[in-house]
Amino acid sequence: xxxxxxxxxxxxxxxxxxxxxxxxxxxxxxxxxxxxxxxxxxxxxxxxxxxxxxxxxxxxxxxxxxxxxxxxxxxxxxxxxxxxxxxxxxxxxxxxxx
Amino acid sequence: xxxxxxxxxxxxxxxxxxxxxxxxxxxxxxxxxxxxxxxxxxxxxxxxxxxxxxxxxxxxxxxxxxxxxxxxxxxxxxxxxxxxxxxxxxxxxxxxxxxxxxxxxxxxxxxxxxxxxxxxxxxxxxxxxxxxxxxxxxxxxxxxxxxxxxxxxxxxxxxxxxxxxxxxxxxxxxxxxxxxxxxxxxxxxxxxxxxxxxxxxxxxxxxxxxxxxxxxxxxxxxxxxxxxxxxxxxxxxxxxxxxxxxxxxxxxxxxxxxxxxxxxxxxxxxxxxxxxxxxxxxxxxxxxxxxxxxxxxxxxxxxxxxxxxxxxxxxxxxxxxxxxxxxxxxxxxxxxxxxxxxxxxxxxxxxxxxxxxxxxxxxxxxxxxxxxxxxxxxxxxxxxxxxxxxxxxxxxxxxxxxxxxxxxxxxxxxxxxxxxxxxxxxxxxxxxxxxxxxxxxxxxxxxxxxxxxxxxxxxxxxxxxxxxxxxxxxxxxxxxxxxxxxxxxxxxxxxxxxxxxxxxxxxxxxxxxxxxxxxxxx
Numbered sequence: 001x002x003x004x005x006x007x008x009x010x011x012x013x014x015x016x017x018x019x020x021x022x023x024x025x026x027x028x029x030x031x032x033x034x035x036x037x038x039x040x041x042x043x044x045x046x047x048x049x050x051x052x053x054x055x056x057x058x059x060x061x062x063x064x065x066x067x068x069x070x071x072x073x074x075x076x077x078x079x080x081x082x083x084x085x086x087x088x089x090x091x092x093x094x095x096x097x098x
Numbered sequence: 099x100x101x102x103x104x105x106x107x108x109x110x111x112x113x114x115x116x117x118x119x120x121x122x123x124x125x126x127x128x129x130x131x132x133x134x135x136x137x138x139x140x141x142x143x144x145x146x147x148x149x150x151x152x153x154x155x156x157x158x159x160x161x162x163x164x165x166x167x168x169x170x171x172x173x174x175x176x177x178x179x180x181x182x183x184x185x186x187x188x189x190x191x192x193x194x195x196x197x198x199x200x201x202x203x204x205x206x207x208x209x210x211x212x213x214x215x216x217x218x219x220x221x222x223x224x225x226x227x228x229x230x231x232x233x234x235x236x237x238x239x240x241x242x243x244x245x246x247x248x249x250x251x252x253x254x255x256x257x258x259x260x261x262x263x264x265x266x267x268x269x270x271x272x273x274x275x276x277x278x279x280x281x282x283x284x285x286x287x288x289x290x291x292x293x294x295x296x297x298x299x300x301x302x303x304x305x306x307x308x309x310x311x312x313x314x315x316x317x318x319x320x321x322x323x324x325x326x327x328x329x330x331x332x333x334x335x336x337x338x339x340x341x342x343x344x345x346x347x348x349x350x351x352x353x354x355x356x357x358x359x360x361x362x363x364x365x366x367x368x369x370x371x372x373x374x375x376x377x378x379x380x381x382x383x384x385x386x387x388x389x390x391x392x393x394x395x396x397x398x399x400x401x402x403x404x405x406x407x408x409x410x411x412x413x414x415x416x417x418x419x420x421x422x423x424x425x426x427x428x429x430x431x432x433x434x435x436x437x438x439x440x441x442x443x444x445x446x447x448x449x450x451x452x453x454x455x456x457x458x459x460x461x462x463x464x465x466x467x468x469x470x471x472x473x474x475x476x477x478x479x480x481x482x483x484x485x486x487x488x489x490x491x492x493x494x495x496x497x498x499x500x501x502x503x504x505x506x507x508x509x510x511x512x513x514x515x516x517x518x519x520x521x522x523x524x525x526x527x528x529x530x531x532x533x534x535x536x537x538x539x540x541x542x543x544x545x546x547x548x549x550x551x552x553x554x555x556x557x558x559x560x561x562x563x564x565x566x567x568x569x570x571x572x573x574x575x576x577x578x579x580x581x582x583x584x585x586x587x588x589x590x591x592x593x594x595x596x597x598x599x600x601x602x603x604x605x606x607x608x609x610x611x612x613x614x615x616x617x618x619x620x
Binding site: 016019020023024026027028030031034035038039041042043045046047049052053055057058059060061063064067068070071072074075077078079081082085086090093096097 | 180184188191307308310319323332333363373374377384609
């Protein structure tokens with residue numbers, strides 16, 4: 001198989017490698033944030049139940065607040081990724097492609 | 099108390115059936131190629147696909163089951179709600195774009211992209227079909243008993259009705275009909291959930307905190323605090339979390355929907371929409387569960403039978419009258435249908451695309467032949483689902499849904515992730531890790547109290563003395579790292595130069611897609 005790099009102008013190939021790495025870094029960072037957020041919560045659920053059970057105001061305990069926070073946070077992280085991908089990543093891909 | 103006496107629920111049921119069968123008739127004329135049968139020709143929009151993903155994923159357990167757990171235990175039900183959501187961002191960051199650009203109909207397309215087709219496809223099919231079968235059994239058994247409870251239909255007849263309806267959708271309408279069944283179901287489910295939650299909140303000045311404090315006044319602060327319902331030991335809870343998060347990110351019927359949209363951007367948007375829809379729905383279910391606790395009462399729910407599943411329908415009856423009760427029952431029915439149709443279709447894709455086309459025929463099979471195989475597989479899987487649903491009547495199969503997530507996390511997720519991210523990943527490593535993940539999860543569950551005590555009815559004190567006893571009810575915490583370790587060790591012991599050489603080309607395709615004109619330097 002012919003290596004594509006031999007045909008490609010070198011600067012395009014560099015740009016591809018850089019963008020590929022950037023996407024990997026963004027995806028990994030967001031995944032780690034997500035994993036820390038969820039397993040931070042589950043870790044407290046598993047090993048710090050009394051803390052999670054703190055009643056903050058009548059009708060609201062810490063676990064309800066944090067639990068709803070994980071749900072909303074998951075969506076917001078997805079949103080951050082989608083906005084980045086649509087605004088930065090896709091145009092960069094198109095620039096290299098043309 | 100049964101809805102058999104309720105003409106409204108039967109009417110809703112017939113309207114839903116007529117509508118979905120009409121759509122199937124319309125879709126059948128647009129289902130002539132495998133691309134149409136398995137991926138709706140890639141013509142689904144992101145918005146539709148987001149709703150369809152929610153319809154594919156939210157099972158009856160999401161409304162009836164979780165609401166029931168919250169009604170009887172309070173906060174703990176939210177652990178499941180959160181667990182069902184947290185896999186979606188992972189799909190979005192790590193999985194969906196490579197999947198959309200490398201694959202055709204199944205996630206095995208991605209794993210096999212650089213590796214040798216036949217061994218990888220066979221192993222992936224074993225992992226996938228295990229997940230689908232476990233999930234399908236859990237769904238069919240739940241369906242049979244829920245319809246018996248909601249509509250008063252005999253168990254075997256309920257299973258047969260669901261099996262037949264799903265067969266008709268998938269066989270004639272393929273992905274297009276399945277998508278619309280899922281979209282309609284997700285819309286009905288969200289609408290039903292929203293109305294129910296609003297009717298509950300109307301009793302509490304539209305303030306959820308007033309609802310929660312009313313619950314705490316009646317049943318104590320413990321209902322707002324974490325209990326021990328969800329998992330025995332602390333590590334078991336973590337293990338449950340691992341299974342739910344990474345299992346969701348590798349469920350075959352969810353991943354398959356990435357192929358129904360025109361491009362990567364639409365695929366990524368549809369995951370965002372699905373995350374929003376599923377997340378909002380779970381927040382509504384939390385309100386519904388507490389509403390049933392305060393307005394219906396855990397005692398009344400327990401007395402209605404079905405292991406707490408009647409919490410949401412009874413609440414509907416209390417706050418909305420018998421018409422709304424009928425609506426919620428019909429929605430629950432639609433929910434089950436949409437999930438089993440999606441599961442069946444992804445099972446058919448695995449049998450036809452992975453096993454028949456790429457293993458038996460080694461990539462050379464005519465469209466006509468593929469469609470014939472797909473339709474035979476549809477009939478076979480539907481018949482198997484009905485058969486197993488009837489065989490397992492009355493058995494405790496609730497653990498099978500959780501096990502399906504654990505197997506997906508252990509068997510599919512490591513191979514999928516490593517095939518995209520690690521250049522040195524090899525064919526023997528993929529096969530070994532998929533098989534290690536599948537069988538270690540199955541073995542661990544068989545040796546755990548889930549099977550030994552809950553299913554076989556042995557005494558916990560006796561089995562916990564045995565040398566083979568596994569104290570954990572959720573195997574993912576052990577099996578997923580094991581599968582990763584097997585993959586790494588076997589990769590380092592073997593060498594596959596072709597796969598390494600194709601790594602860069604694969605990343606090019608992940609970025610630019612399959613169309614050759616978009617790739618700059620080829």
